[in-house]
Amino acid sequence: MKILLVEDEPKVSAFIKRGLEEEGFEVEVAYDGRFGRQLALSHAYELIILDVILPYFSGLEVLEAIRAQDQQTPVLMLTALGTTQDKLHGFGGGADDYLVKPFDFPELVARVRALTRRRGQQAKSAVLQFEDLTLDSAAKTVTRAGQPLKLTAREFGLLELLLRHPGRVLSRAELAADVWEDSFDAGSNVVDVYVNYLRNKVDKPFPRKLIHTVVGMGYVLRAQE
Amino acid sequence: MKILLVEDEPKVSAFIKRGLEEEGFEVEVAYDGRFGRQLALSHAYELIILDVILPYFSGLEVLEAIRAQDQQTPVLMLTALGTTQDKLHGFGGGADDYLVKPFDFPELVARVRALTRRRGQQAKSAVLQFEDLTLDSAAKTVTRAGQPLKLTAREFGLLELLLRHPGRVLSRAELAADVWEDSFDAGSNVVDVYVNYLRNKVDKPFPRKLIHTVVGMGYVLRAQE
DNA sequence: CTTCAACCAGCAGAATTTTCATGGGAAAAG
DNA sequence: CTTTTCCCATGAAAATTCTGCTGGTTGAAG
Missing domain, CATH: 1.10.10.10 (Winged helix-like DNA-binding domain superfamily/Winged helix DNA-binding domain)
Structure with a gap:
């Protein structure tokens, strides 16, 4: 299973992608909110990492769209602002974790591991x-x-x-x-x-x-x- | 189920305790590492919040003692230092989340909710x-x-x-x-x-x-x- | 009111599918 | 090299699925 990374800054996304791949994850990248949302809704990911500031749709809007159809997939939000306002908005909207840029790469890996490890089979009983x-x-x-x-x-x-x-x-x-x-x-x-x-x-x-x-x-x- | 808070500064612990109680949580406080460890090992808590700097034993030592006998209970670490060194040490030692002092109270509540919610849904005990x-x-x-x-x-x-x-x-x-x-x-x-x-x-x-x-x-x- | 045709309920046994329980051999572990 | 673990293949046993039939009911036409 793959991780979806939605991040518009090429430098940052390339850095994260390469780093996570070295840790053994498969990473797919979307460079704006529109494409990110489309991918998130049409594919099954193990984890979705969302930047808050994105072209077309913000990370929070993408999050909302994801949660409207899928409660399950863990979402990790990235934000350049440490403002609590944003953080709460994200948690309220169904994010599972938050990370403030700039962050240490090892810390990102630690949180990614925590989120992917935790996913047990949540039996969706219809x-x-x-x-x-x-x-x-x-x-x-x-x-x-x-x-x-x-x-x-x-x-x-x-x-x-x-x-x-x-x-x-x-x-x-x-x-x-x-x-x-x-x-x-x-x-x-x-x-x-x-x-x-x-x-x-x-x-x-x-x-x-x-x-x-x-x-x-x-x-x-x-x-x- | 209660939350255990291990924090030696009376001002801080009183502030957190009162705040969490207003949010509907039950909170028990220990004022040093020794007593904190004893409580953590002898009672079942929904979540344990650990300050890193404590008298007698550090928060990391308490965490280690907890994890030696119980993999399950989520632990949130509080630290005055933003040093990544510490953060990783905490994650490696089995902490589920980290928060750097000084923190915004709403953010603490958000993380506490995330950790207690997650556990309830999952029930993925070892x-x-x-x-x-x-x-x-x-x-x-x-x-x-x-x-x-x-x-x-x-x-x-x-x-x-x-x-x-x-x-x-x-x-x-x-x-x-x-x-x-x-x-x-x-x-x-x-x-x-x-x-x-x-x-x-x-x-x-x-x-x-x-x-x-x-x-x-x-x-x-x-x-x- | 009677008759007839279409339709449906229910049964019993045959046909088929699914599952159980092994033996043996390949692969991995010790 | 021996032991354990793993997997495939096979026939027997069990359970399900299906077919064919009988008889009952309904409703409309005569």
Whole structure:
């Protein structure tokens, strides 16, 4: 994984890039706020080092754009000013560390190491919910009314799709296309069979039914009859 | 959880203590290195703020004593000197951040927040635990029900990853990506083989099984069936 | 009210996929 | 050079997935 360095002064950026590369990091450089923002949003970096003073967008604006879509990647801000005003603004905006120029290179390395070392796998669990039914698509767990349900892979895929579109009627073709991908036979009743399996596990043990049949159209996830 | 502040100048310590308390932190103060070390080693703190210059023991000596028995608690060093020599010494000794006196109070608060926040999110303690299974990722030791287990490097890596995400189903791809890094063949069954090795050592000798397979999805660490 | 066609639920066993558990050989460590 | 660790390959076992079928329901036309 790479480090993104956004710094407009060629001397400084070259110095940092070379130094970090000697320490075994891979470094990519952007020379202005516009390009920096673009790279930061389109690639995954291990760490982003942002100068505050940049052409087009300031480092703080870039930081804001990054945090709007990604909370995870650590960001280290560089500033020529030791003014606390800036520092707080940066921390408030989601920066993980701050360094005041001029800085000692070994200190930069120390902070870079601290920030990259720390990144554990932050499991982003995308949790879908409907009524008392909960599905964690990352952890692959499902619960209803607090009770864990044991589903097979197909059942899970089917329920996930239904949960992604609560209240919407999904045709057999739509369900098959998503859950069975390309390999599915139009004349088959697999979908029906699996909806049935799902009902046995998800609806049967509970009084309120969530999976409903719409004759001639398909199936829906919804509360009432 | 409290913050421990080790600072001998009464004016400074009172100022910091009051200020942090206004921000909602609980603060305990020690006025010399000896007492500071004693408190740090005998209580669990959320963060320890250490002045470098102290009576009896220096802040660096206290830090060393802390790190000898606890890698986890974040430590913020305060120094009157801006000399890089000191800074590196502190980072090398295991400090998590550094602040040069005189500092702006808001900046201290910002760094304190960063350090306490980070810890909460991460919960990346060196020792992972689940049920009666314990793994110390720093010491590379594993015990179950008090008995030490002898694992190979791969087995250890695999168990560590499972232990980091208890209850979450991890796919073979996820496991392979983390434990085998880039060098792994998708068509291989290495993961299965190593899960089997792990089970022989971790689960087989014990009545309660912890590693479970979820057919079509991957493996989980969890208590029940 | 009856009939008919389309549609759907549910089952049971066959087919397929996935996983387990080994043995053996290559590579690395001691 | 011996031991340990690592990985591949294989067949057996287990679990899931699918097919084909029966019977029930619905709704519209006669």
